Amino acid sequence: MSRFTLHIATISGIPIYLHWSFWLLLLWVGLSAAFSPHATIEFVFWRLLLLVGLVVSVILHELGHAFAAKAYGIPTRDITMYPFGGVASVARIPEKPLQELVVALAGPLVNFLLIGVLFVILLLMGEPAFFSLEALFQLGHGFNSFSVWLYSLATMNGILALFNLLPAFPMDGGRVLRALLAAKLPYVRATQIAALIGQGFAVIFILLGIYSNPFLILIGFFVFVAAAQERQQAEQRNAMQGFTVAHALLRQVPTLSVNQTLDDAIRLLLNSQARSFLVLDPLGEPVGSLSREQIIEALSEGKTRTTALSHVMDTQLLTVSPLFPLHEAFRLLSEQHKPFLVVTEGRRILGIVDTENIAEFLLIQRAEQLRA
Numbered sequence: 162m163s164r165f166t167l168h169i170a171t172i173s174g175i176p177i178y179l180h181w182s183f184w185l186l187l188l189w190v191g192l193s194a195a196f197s198p199h200a201t202i203e204f205v206f207w208r209l210l211l212l213v214g215l216v217v218s219v220i221l222h223e224l225g226h227a228f229a230a231k232a233y234g235i236p237t238r239d240i241t242m243y244p245f246g247g248v249a250s251v252a253r254i255p256e257k258p259l260q261e262l263v264v265a266l267a268g269p270l271v272n273f274l275l276i277g278v279l280f281v282i283l284l285l286m287g288e289p290a291f292f293s294l295e296a297l298f299q300l301g302h303g304f305n306s307f308s309v310w311l312y313s314l315a316t317m318n319g320i321l322a323l324f325n326l327l328p329a330f331p332m333d334g335g336r337v338l339r340a341l342l343a344a345k346l347p348y349v350r351a352t353q354i355a356a357l358i359g360q361g362f363a364v365i366f367i368l369l370g371i372y373s374n375p376f377l378i379l380i381g382f383f384v385f386v387a388a389a390q391e392r393q394q395a396e397q398r399n400a401m402q403g404f405t406v407a408h409a410l411l412r413q414v415p416t417l418s419v420n421q422t423l424d425d426a427i428r429l430l431l432n433s434q435a436r437s438f439l440v441l442d443p444l445g446e447p448v449g450s451l452s453r454e455q456i457i458e459a460l461s462e463g464k465t466r467t468t469a470l471s472h473v474m475d476t477q478l479l480t481v482s483p484l485f486p487l488h489e490a491f492r493l494l495s496e497q498h499k500p501f502l503v504v505t506e507g508r509r510i511l512g513i514v515d516t517e518n519i520a521e522f523l524l525i526q527r528a529e530q531l532r533a
């Protein structure tokens with residue numbers, strides 16, 4: 162992560178970041194307010210305060226997704242705010258349609274709750290409660306700006322909720338659509354249809370953005386790429402169906418001894434094709450794993466080459482049987498950030514399985530299918 166990315170809070174164990182590009186948005190809002198014909202200190206102040214309210218609303222929206230996912234036992238790594246919105250990095254998307262539906266709806270639901278709270282505050286202040294696009298344009302032009310700010314924020318939350326509910330997969334509404342389709346169709350087919358519709362929306366966003374708001378162009382690109390990624394993931398998963406880790410087993414396991422040093426690991430990394438190593442104790446029992454990333458990290462943290470591997474390696478090995486489903490292995494690898502899973506039968510190590518070997522297996526599989 163860039164050093165301009167700011168960690169602003171940690172809520173319920175989930176770190177919340179402002180991505181470095183977010184400062185561009187702040188600059189844009191500040192400058193466009195400052196150079197508008199109504200540029201008074203008051204005007205710029207209320208514009209920036211509206212941005213703060215909006216950011217808090219988006220973070221709460223993402224926390225809605227995160228808490229719903231948590232209820233199904235799915236952790237969230239972090240929430241990052243980009244100029245075009247927030248992204249909650251949920252460890253995985255639930256495969257059960259009902260669960261995906263609930264997690265997708267939890268975000269917009271938070272915005273509707275916020276609107277309720279804002280309306281109650283307005284009513285307590287003796288003001289009527291309604292949405293007002295006019296307030297958005299008037300904000301900062303004098304006269305009781307606090308209530309105008311409340312109207313503006315409620316309206317922004319309404320726009321946020323409705324925009325997110327558009328069936329533009331993988332935005333929230335698109336996830337709802339996929340979940341509904343997946344209740345009737347195979348998961349991969351449901352994803353392909355939802356992704357196609359999502360990319361249609363993405364093109365519309367980009368075209369509309371050219372004539373109105375540049376952030377709509379950003380959102381369009383984001384949706385287009387993300388839809389393609391999710392379709393690819395679903396297709397990959399589908400291709401793994403019916404296979405076990407035995408099919409993608411890497412039998413020649415690169416190993417290191419726990420008595421060796423970081424220097425030995427660096428030499429082996431440079432002199433071989435291996436990207437990660439299984440660390441064995443003197444009896445030949447597996448005690449840890451060491452990946453290229455861990456070696457680099459250890460060096461950048463100031464560890465010397467004479468450091469024993471036991472201080473650098475990851476001691477949490479994940480072990481599976483050769484009959485373990487391949488798609489589950491793939492999910493474990495990406496969810497747990499492990500370089501590989503150790504495949505054992507009884508006490509015997511058969512080999513390891515990593516994402517690269519799984520990808521290779523799938524490519525071979527596909528090439529043979531195309532030939533047939």
Ligand code: ZN
Pocket residue numbers: 222223226268269325333
């Ligand atoms: Zn959302």
